[in-house]
Amino acid sequence: MSLALLLSILSAPSMAQSSPDDPEVADSAELEGVQDVRSAVVATMVLKVTRREEAADTMVALATTMGGYFAERSDQRLRLKIPADSSRAFLDAAETQGVVVDRSFASTGLSEQIADNTARLAAREDVLKRYFSVLETAGPASVVTVEREIVRLVSEIEQYKGRLRALEHRADFADITLDFQFRDRAAPSRGGSSSFQWLNSLNLADLIDDFHYGYPSSSARRTRSVITPESFAPYRVRREHRAVSPDDVMFRVRAERHTPRAGLDFWEEAVVKRMAEAGYRAVKAERVTIGGQAGVLLEYTAPYGTDDYTYLLGFSVQGGKVLVVEAAGEVTRFEARRSEIRAALIAEAVAAQ
Secondary structure (H helix, E strand, O other), X not given: OOHHHHHHHHOOOOOOOOOOOOHHHHHHHHHHHHHOOOEEEEEEEEEEEOOHHXXXXXXXXXXXXXXXXXXXXXXXXXXXXXXXXXXXXXXXXXXXXXXXXXXXXXXXXXXXXXXXXXXXXXXXXXXXXXXXXXXXXXXXXXXXXXXXXXXXXXXXXXXXXXXXXXXXXXXHEEEEEEEEEEOOOOOOOOOOOOOOHHHHOOOHHHHHHHXXXXXXXXXXXXXXOOOOOOOOEEXXXXXXXXXXXXXXXXXXEEEEEOOOOOOHHHHXXXXXXXXXXXXXXXXXXXXXXXXXXXXXXXXXXXXXXXXEEEEEEEEEEEOOEEEEEEEEEEHHHHHHHHHHHHHHHHHHHHHHO
């Protein structure tokens, strides 16, 4: 067999060697992309945290639990590979580590690249098989040429396999970068500038001091409410009903003079504005029943000393009074008591009906 004939046979078009521009191959690749959409996910998040090392350790542990790993780590940056189907859950968990300054999420389709490289790999593997078949009957003049082509094809095949592995890895694992900034721990303003005096009494630091030193709230009116979460020890300080858990989560119910008279919507807007101006970070707001009346429940976080605290604030309009419910505790201890506090509010609502 002459070398010219050999090369003409090997270069003859076949289905496996068809160009990606060929309509049949293009249609096949397009169909494959529709049936099996593969994407590369790249996400970044900038977080303000109090303890960078602790936050990074938590995120690495979570990544490992999800089947991922960290690819890069420094004092201010953590780059992780997370299974693509868990990427959004991971980012949601990362948000709880601090204050989110910036966040981005991008997804780039890889199906076309994977299909193209798969087709090219299959074409070269098909040609390689034909070269080996020809090699068995090649004459001395053709052997060197055939072997050279085999070596070249093997090299190209390994390159395409490497590209496919890289593309598959990009599709399987999201690339997530967390940048940590030091979180400013400036405590919220202790006073207030609201013209509605009872709003100025809403303060985490004052609540903690009142419990620790036994101070009564100077503006509180008498209330009959005895809402008490389960496992909390109740007691009374003058006009206030108080309760405390074994792990120092505080709960207080008091009444304030309803001046000026206004609806719940008005007071909700006024309280939200006052707490934001004071420097509290809002977590969520919801409508609930407090003391048998429609009320608002607001949740905030704020630093106190070296710890982060949850400050839960609820209120409802009760004729000439505003019933105010406050609960506070270090975030992890408060979380353990959250269900008890909510259950107490619901029980109070049922009893009042």
